[in-house]
């Protein structure tokens with residue numbers, strides 16, 4: 191049997207929606223773009239959703255719309271995909287990091303206070319693997335320090351926290367629709383969510399080359415070509431309809447993995463849901479001291495695995511080079527990056543596939 195690590199869905203209905211958009215709509219900022227935004231904002235419970243060309247573009251626009259400029263520091267978690275920090279370092283923002291917590295792999299609020307300095311303007315918690323960060327504590331620290339909060343919800347479409355959805359827990363939320371995420375748009379794409387009129391207006395204009403609304407080539411703010419294509423938005427509308435069902439299926443699959451892998455070898459199970467925290471298992475990630483051996487063993491048996499991530503952001507070559515970060519700076523993230531291993535997780539994973547993966551893992555541990 192072969193079980194991939196992820197399995198992006200593309201149904202006939204989604205292909206038809208794309209074809210219809212190609213035949214009938216403007217390819218740029220067509221009707222589907224605005225329909226997708228409306229539906230996505232409704233899902234998150236926010237006033238606005240602004241579609242863009244990638245998750246990185248979403249972060250970059252949100253950070254800039256919230257007033258972060260070159261020379262300002264943004265504090266994020268080093269236990270994340272490099273794009274979290276790239277989004278502001280690319281235009282001259284300074285990276286700050288608050289180490290992750292072992293309990294949920296996310297930014298540890300206790301470490302956040304120490305990471306804030308006079309240059310800090312924003313905090314960017316990441317809901318890693320689809321597990322919401324401790325937003326109440328993070329928001330409280332940010333409020334006291336007069337900092338804005340940008341959620342990196344790139345892996346957390348539909349995740350819940352205290353009755354609200356990811357993307358509606360800070361000043362702005364940012365999503366990625368990269369192919370293996372819980373939903374995609376048939377190509378790269380991203381979304382900014384916010385309740386702030388000004389932030390929404392700035393993001394709408396910045397993604398469209400900084401154009402004054404309703405004008406004919408008048409550009410009064412700095413901007414980019416970061417629009418989402420109409421065809422992608424048309425696919426996104428259909429994907430979004432499936433998201434609640436897909437997330438439930440992921441949660442059910444995670445429960446089965448949890449029950450069957452508990453107590454096996456040295457495995458540590460992923461952070462668990464609570465009455466307040468409803469993860470969406472973008473990845474199902476175990477911890478083990480033997481992950482490279484386990485990876486090789488599973489791959490030999492046709493089971494896909496992921497190492498997300500082997501290198502925390504601060505130790506990526508470019509961050510060492512630009513800012514001089516060294517080992518030991520953020521020990522929890524560095525430890526997690528040595529131990530995490532993701533096993534197959536996707537909405538349509540079958541009970542037989544789960545059993546096969548579990549059997550292979552148990553075989554590894556003898």
Ligand SMILES: Cc1ncc(COP(=O)(O)O)c(C=O)c1O
Nearest residue numbers: 244245246271273274344366368
């Ligand atoms: C945590 C996180 N942040 C940001 C991004 C960037 O998204 P994109 O690849 O769409 O630019 C991703 C995904 O790839 C991600 O996982």
